[in-house]
Amino acid sequence: MRAFCLLCLLVFSSVSFAKTAEQLRAAYLMQIPAFVRYTxxxxxxxxxxxxxxEQLGKVGGLIDAQxxxxxxxxxxxxxVVKQANANELKECTxxxxxxxxxxxxxxxxxxxxKTIAIGEELSVMEDGALMSLVQEQNKIRIHINRTKLDENTVSFNARLMSLAKVANY
Structure with missing residues (x-):
């Protein structure tokens, strides 16, 4: 019985601290500038x-709250950029x-x-985004578009590159 209670406590504590995909994406988004180098x-x-x-959404709302x-x-x-307009987007990092x-x-x-476009699905990479934070099971995986990286004015730290899946899209 004691072992069962301990097991329940461990399971409950790990579940209560589990991060949602949005929380993980927000955390990654705030950490990315530390890995960016400008050529x-x-x-x-x-x-x-x-x-x-279009909207802050859950990820932006989490960052806004913190x-x-x-x-x-x-x-x-x-x-929040309401429309795909070059004048509105020129200030975006x-x-x-x-x-x-x-x-x-x-x-x-x-x-x-100079803008780093980041999406939530691999399909944005095909549209020309530089990076995507894709949910794979219960984890967020960083994907980097090698083609866009070669065209962009930024590079990424080797540490980020080793964690990411880098491919041509």
């Missing part, structure tokens, strides 16, 4: 701007494209070459 130092932004296509804590570590702002975003390909086409 042209003039392109390095003074402040990081996270743009969310802004006061997160801003102690880095300077950033959150912006990171463009987050949730699964339910309409016209993902248009957002990617209108984004600046």
């Amino acid at each position: 042209n130092t003039n392109h390095k932004p003074y402040q990081i701007t996270y743009c969310f296509a 802004q006061s804590v997160l801003k102690e570590r880095m300077s950033f702002s959150l912006v 990171y463009l987050y494209l949730a699964k339910n975003t309409d016209n993902i390909d248009q957002y990617i086409k209108q984004a600046d070459t």
Whole structure:
């Protein structure tokens, strides 16, 4: 009986601390700037701007809720971009494209070459996104589009590259 209670306690504690896919994506999104290197130092932004296509969604909402804590570590702002417009997208350091975003390909086409487009599914890689945070079972896996990485003005730290699945899309 004692062993059963201990087992139940361990199972309950591990379940109660399990992270949702949105929480993991938000955590990854906030860590990515530490792994980005700019090939042209003039392109390095003074402040990081996270743009969310159409709405903050769950991932943006989680970051928004933690802004006061997160801003102690880095300077950033959150912006919702309502339409795929080059003028609106030019200030974006990171463009987050949730699964339910309409016209993902248009957002990617209108984004600046200095903007890192990040999606939630592999299909955004085919549309031209640089990175995707894909849920595989109960984990989030980073996928990097080698073709877009070669065209972009950024590179990634070797540590991130070793954790990510890198392929041509």
